Amino acid sequence: MRLLEQEEFESLIPDGVDVRPFVARQVRSFLNSKHYDGLETEVEKAEAFLRRVEGKKYANKILQRNVSGRSAPPDRSAPYWSMLKNWGRSEPRGEEDFARATLYYLLRDVGPPFYFIEVAKKVWDPRDLTFQKLFYAKFHDGPNAPRFKELCQRYYAKNDVIRRAFKEIWDGPYLGPPPVVRLGPISVSLGYQDGLDRLLVDDLPDQQPVKDGMVDVFGALSWRTRLSDLHGRQAEFDSLLDWALEQDDPSSARPKIALVSGPGGSGKSRLVADVVTTLVDQHGWTGGQIPSGDVNGRIFECDGMGAALIIDYPEARTDFVTEVLASVNYSHESGHPIRIILVSRENLEAWAEILNAPNPFWITEVPLGREPHISLPDALKISDDVVERLSAELMVKTPEITNREYWLVQNASHRLPLMILAASVHAVLDQKNAFSLKGKDVLLALAKIERSRVRSYSSRNFQDEKVLEKLLSLALFTDNGLNDRTIFDLGEYGLSSSMNGLELLEASQSTPFWRRASHEFDNGIVRLEPDIFATAFLYLVLGLQNRSDEMSVWLARTSPNFGIGFNALLSRTSFDLGYLDANASRNLEALAISMLTHCQDFTIQLLAARNSKSSLFSSEYSIALYKRQLSTTAEAAELVSIANNLALELHQFGELEEAQQVSGDAVILQEAILKEDPENELELFATVLETHSNIIADLGHLEDAITNGEIVAGIFENLLDSGQIKFAPRLAQAYHNLSVYLAKLKHYPEAMHYSALANELAGAEDSGVLPETIAFI
Numbered sequence: 001m002r003l004l005e006q007e008e009f010e011s012l013i014p015d016g017v018d019v020r021p022f023v024a025r026q027v028r029s030f031l032n033s034k035h036y037d038g039l040e041t042e043v044e045k046a047e048a049f050l051r052r053v054e055g056k057k058y059a060n061k062i063l064q065r066n067v068s069g070r071s072a073p074p075d076r077s078a079p080y081w082s083m084l085k086n087w088g089r090s091e092p093r094g095e096e097d098f099a100r101a102t103l104y105y106l107l108r109d110v111g112p113p114f115y116f117i118e119v120a121k122k123v124w125d126p127r128d129l130t131f132q133k134l135f136y137a138k139f140h141d142g143p144n145a146p147r148f149k150e151l152c153q154r155y156y157a158k159n160d161v162i163r164r165a166f167k168e169i170w171d172g173p174y175l176g177p178p179p180v181v182r183l184g185p186i187s188v189s190l191g192y193q194d195g196l197d198r199l200l201v202d203d204l205p206d207q208q209p210v211k212d213g214m215v216d217v218f219g220a221l222s223w224r225t226r227l228s229d230l231h232g233r234q235a236e237f238d239s240l241l242d243w244a245l246e247q248d249d250p251s252s253a254r255p256k257i258a259l260v261s262g263p264g265g266s267g268k269s270r271l272v273a274d275v276v277t278t279l280v281d282q283h284g285w286t287g288g289q290i291p292s293g294d295v296n297g298r299i300f301e302c303d304g305m306g307a308a309l310i311i312d313y314p315e316a317r318t319d320f321v322t323e324v325l326a327s328v329n330y331s332h333e334s335g336h337p338i339r340i341i342l343v344s345r346e347n348l349e350a351w352a353e354i355l356n357a358p359n360p361f362w363i364t365e366v367p368l369g370r371e372p373h374i375s376l377p378d379a380l381k382i383s384d385d386v387v388e389r390l391s392a393e394l395m396v397k398t399p400e401i402t403n404r405e406y407w408l409v410q411n412a413s414h415r416l417p418l419m420i421l422a423a424s425v426h427a428v429l430d431q432k433n434a435f436s437l438k439g440k441d442v443l444l445a446l447a448k449i450e451r452s453r454v455r456s457y458s459s460r461n462f463q464d465e466k467v468l469e470k471l472l473s474l475a476l477f478t479d480n481g482l483n484d485r486t487i488f489d490l491g492e493y494g495l496s497s498s499m500n501g502l503e504l505l506e507a508s509q510s511t512p513f514w515r516r517a518s519h520e521f522d523n524g525i526v527r528l529e530p531d532i533f534a535t536a537f538l539y540l541v542l543g544l545q546n547r548s549d550e551m552s553v554w555l556a557r558t559s560p561n562f563g564i565g566f567n568a569l570l571s572r573t574s575f576d577l578g579y580l581d582a583n584a585s586r587n588l589e590a591l592a593i594s595m596l597t598h599c600q601d602f603t604i605q606l607l608a609a610r611n612s613k614s615s616l617f618s619s620e621y622s623i624a625l626y627k628r629q630l631s632t633t634a635e636a637a638e639l640v641s642i643a644n645n646l647a648l649e650l651h652q653f654g655e656l657e658e659a660q661q662v663s664g665d666a667v668i669l670q671e672a673i674l675k676e677d678p679e680n681e682l683e684l685f686a687t688v689l690e691t692h693s694n695i696i697a698d699l700g701h702l703e704d705a706i707t708n709g710e711i712v713a714g715i716f717e718n719l720l721d722s723g724q725i726k727f728a729p730r731l732a733q734a735y736h737n738l739s740v741y742l743a744k745l746k747h748y749p750e751a752m753h754y755s756a757l758a759n760e761l762a763g764a765e766d767s768g769v770l771p772e773t774i775a776f777i
Contacts, residue, residue: 181338183255184323186295188302188309190336196301199288199309201276210393211512217450218528220390220425223270227421228385230274232374233267236260240275240366244308244339245283255328255338261347262368264532264576265418268343269312271368276308276341285337292317292479306337314342316479316568318354325355329362345572373415379408382417386424399431407435414439418530422446440580443536451540461507467496468511469541474558475527476534477569481515482558483522489557494550535576539584551591556598567608571615578616589621596628603629619653622646637684640670644688651695660699663692686715686730694737702745709738732761 179190189196202224209220209227219225230237243258260268279285286301287308300309314321324340344351348365352358374382383404391398407423408414414423423442427434429449437445451469458468471490475481482490484505491504499507508514508525515526528534542551570592578585592606607625610617626646633639643666650659666688674681690712697705716731735758742751 179336180299181255181336182327183309183338183340184325184327185297185320186290186324187299188307188338189299190302190307196299198301199286199290199307201273201280201288201310209390214453214456215390215394215425215429215449216453217425217446218530218533221418221421221446221530221533223267223273223530226270227389227425228382230267230270231381231385232378232417233271233368236271236366236368237275240271240341241278243364243366244275244279244306244337247337255340256364257325257328257340257342257362258364258366259342259344259348259351260366260368261344263372263416264345264572265416265530266368266372267374267417268368270417272310272312272341272343276310279306279308295320302336302338306339308339308341310341310343312343313568314344315346315354318568322355325363373412374417374420376405376408376415379415379420380405382420383408383424383427386421387428390425390428394428396428399427399434401427401434404435411439418532422533440536443533444540444580446533447536447540450537457511457513461510462496462499462504464496464498466541467499467504468508468513469537470495470554471508471525472513472528473538473541474554475525476538476573477555477558477566478527479569480522481524481527483524486558487524490554493553493557495554531572532576532579535573536580538573539577539580552594553598555591555595566602567605570606570609571617574609574616585616586618589617593621593624593628596625600628600632603632619649622649623653623655636669636673637681640666640673640684640688643669644691647688647691647695651691651698656695656699659695660692663688663695667692682715682719683727686712686734690734690737693741697741697744702741705741706738706745709734709741713738728761732758735761 180187181190207216207219207222207224209216209225211219220227240258240260243256260272262268276285276287280287284305285308286303286306287310289310289312290300292312302309311317311321311324321342328340342351342363346354347367347369348360348363351363352360383401387401388398404427408420413419419439419442423435423437423439426437426442426446430445433445454469454472455465459465462468471482471487474490487508488501488505491499491501496504509523511525513525514523516523528537570588574585574588577588592609596603596606603625607622607629609615610622623646626642626649629642630639630646633642643662647659647663647666650656650662667685670681670685670688674685689708693705693708693712696708713731713734716727716734719727720731735754739751739754739758742748742754
């Protein structure tokens with residue numbers, strides 16, 4: 001992070017705004033820079049920095065000395081050159097503001113207090129032995145604070161500016177800890193506190209397009225590598241940035257939420273990353289990704305002029321997101337802009353269903369789904385950037401490409417930012433076939449190149465060229481990659497024919513795909529991105545064009561890594577596989593079902609995978625899962641619900657005879673339950689009887705369907721008469737069903753009667769469920 005020059009700084013900070021927190025953050029970024037690597041402790045860094053501040057009138061003189069104190073030529077490229085040159089002059093704001101902010105950083109934003117005590121003793125040599133006691137008094141606003149203030153005024157400081165700034169701080173307000181804002185299961189501190197986690201825009205900073213002399217295709221395609229500038233999204237960039245910075249609306253003082261939606265590969269993550277990077281670098285904000293693991297109870301550091309929190313792929317963690325959004329709705333003004341940005345494949349309409357909120361007016365949507373494909377001129381700019389920069393990285397001649405424009409206009413999907421990036425990377429690596437393959441074939445060609453690179457590491461470390469690619473593919477079914485325990489288990493279950501679990505784990509640690517443990521991740525193999533290309537890699541490696549029984553065992557052993565969003569991960573992978581090969585998507589269904597033989601606890605999550613709007617999972621998939629549930633469930637009411645769901649899926653799939661049998665059994669079982677608890681089980685009885693009626697009606701048993709339908713309508717009439725208004729839509733649907741049955745028997749007057757009741761009830765109650773009228777009556 002660069003330090004803003006004085007003129008630039010003053011143009012950004014409005015008059016009357018306290019500059020100290022902003023500059024303090026700049027100071028801390030210096031202390032963490034490589035130019036202080038020679039000093040072992042934070043205290044030594046702060047001491048060295050403060051001594052520079054004391055003598056900074058002569059910036060050139062200061063810069064002639066490096067960290068060790070030896071003479072050296074001025075380093076005009078050093079990150080603090082501009083700072084010292086501009087803030088070191090004796091100007092009305094520059095010098096005093098900087099000195100004041102430095103002290104503010106040490107006194108307010110660094111803990112525990114021992115830190116400042118040690119620095120102060122080295123720099124200013126306080127003479128009073130009660131210094132530590134009095135320091136605590138100041139922080140706790142105790143009775144000894146006046147005595148401490150007096151002591152502070154007697155400090156020996158070489159520089160009058162430092163002394164005056166010091167006095168001003170202690171004459172000022174009580175320096176308590178910064179405020180903390182709770183956002184559901186997490187909190188953000190609106191100032192620096194020692195030991196808190198700091199958010200990062202780029203949470204995987206080591207990604208590069210070339211590693212060990214080979215092209216890392218995953219790295220080249222990652223938005224973090226930034227092989228191209230951001231083209232084609234200027235309107236969305238400006239809209240999102242303006243939304244974040246907007247301060248005129250009274251609601252701006254409270255946390256705000258934006259949704260950036262669009263299909264995979266449309267550039268959502270890159271757009272949001274560039275906006276938040278702009279907020280951090282040019283506007284003094286803090287911002288970054290909220291980690292995807294378990295963050296409940298965590299407090300994140302959000303000092304600076306504002307905070308931007310990114311939640312990527314929120315549909316994989318809907319419970320967490322729901323809690324965060326609920327807390328925002330009831331939050332108070334923080335006096336500090338807090339912006340939460342959801343980056344999702346699902347649009348606002350889908351999120352209204354997820355949140356069970358018909359009109360989520362508090363969410364501002366920036367949709368990329370309306371125009372996910374960018375214009376031809378912008379597509380050419382991206383391609384030019386990628387070809388030129390990757391060629392430079394590889395130190396090869398930039399290829400001449402002749403048929404690029406035709407390829408880009410041939411299919412609109414070719415102008416998705418990720419597809420442009422992929423085709424341009426492929427053009428550099430395979431110039432003979434540049435821009436001659438279909439979009440999915442480009443992904444598969446790159447996946448083959450990446451597989452060759454992975455196999456070179458695998459042969460070297462595992463003595464088996466296919467082991468590492470299997471580990472990387474299995475990691476795609478997890479939130480954060482394979483942890484060390486799971487890798488060990490996979491080894492014990494035969495992932496490698498020549499290594500046991502411990503040997504497999506040791507070999508994995510020698511690959512470039514190993515990630516050391518941190519606050520966010522366990523030790524283990526990384527989860528590869530971007531998703532669409534990772535799915536192409538998975539398709540090649542696991543052979544999902546064919547069925548594989550051994551894979552179900554390995555996937556089951558990966559289950560300890562499954563988070564609550566596994567169903568969303570599975571649905572997303574199935575959708576992306578469908579783009580490559582519809583048969584592969586079906587084989588993933590079979591793989592998931594067979595996995596339950598070894599891991600029965602995931603039936604509910606596997607069923608939930610079909611609920612996504614973009615899901616490609618079939619009725620056969622749900623039928624197989626419901627049948628497994630029926631065979632393992634003992635509780636009667638749960639059996640009825642499962643049987644009803646199974647009957648619905650069989651009905652949809654066209655298996656009417658089996659659907660009739662299952663729904664009939666559910667009705668009989670629910671009648672038995674109803675005898676024991678007639679009040680509480682009425683709704684479920686009406687539900688299963690309604691399902692059974694619809695099925696037998698399609699089988700031609702219309703008289704029986706009408707009889708059952710009248711019972712269903714009677715139940716909901718009684719529930720509605722008892723004041724339970726929520727059943728109005730269900731009663732309207734029951735009337736509509738009766739009108740359909742009667743119309744099929746050509747009993748038109750009765751059909752018209754029930755149809756009118758249905759529409760009248762639905763309209764009167766404004767239920768949002770408007771049953772269709774019978775057009776042919």
